[in-house]
Amino acid sequence: AQSVTQLGSHVSVSEGALVLLRCNYSSSVPPYLFWYVQYPNQGLQLLLKYTSAATLVKGINGFEAEFKKSETSFHLTKPSAHMSDAAEYFCAVTLGGYQKVTFGTGTKLQVIP
């Protein structure tokens, strides 16, 4: 079985400040990890994914995440927040194959001008 835990249901940052959204995973086998973003009243957009290649993964809109096996973490970062980054972010895990994706509870990011 696999699961992800997102610490902090709400995160507020100032425009231009570092964004750090935390995600820890639990998996019995090497997982595939994802970050999805959901803008208000919209669907789920893939931000980035870890698939056992490079541990530092770059995604769209300047986001990146680092897979740390020793810490079972896959935190999402962005050096400088933009107003348009305000959205809900979901960390997710799958074991591959036809396996389902298991989502975290989500973190709502607020960007303060």
Next chain:
Amino acid sequence: EPEVTQTPSHQVTQMGQEVILRCVPISNHLYFYWYRQILGQKVEFLVSFYNNEISEKSEIFDDQFSVERPDGSNFTLKIRSTKLEDSAMYFCASREHQETQYFGPGTRLLVL
């Protein structure tokens, strides 16, 4: 870029009515999924479908739910007799061979 599409974007129905939510997965994808997100809650897995049969289903996916791939392009979720608690955003997803699932924009279902 290919994308998953879903229709309708919004659906309002009366309790006890049947609804069919439609999805068109990305054309060369082989695995299909339905998820739902109740307002304010996390996204939950409902069912996966491969080679014209259900691969896995969650405890949410009871006898009131069914899925079908009626032709080479559509993938549908039917709820036979809707309940108030079925009100949610329903997402379709598809994938090819690799691990990444691509999600559609969702159908917001409201049961009155």
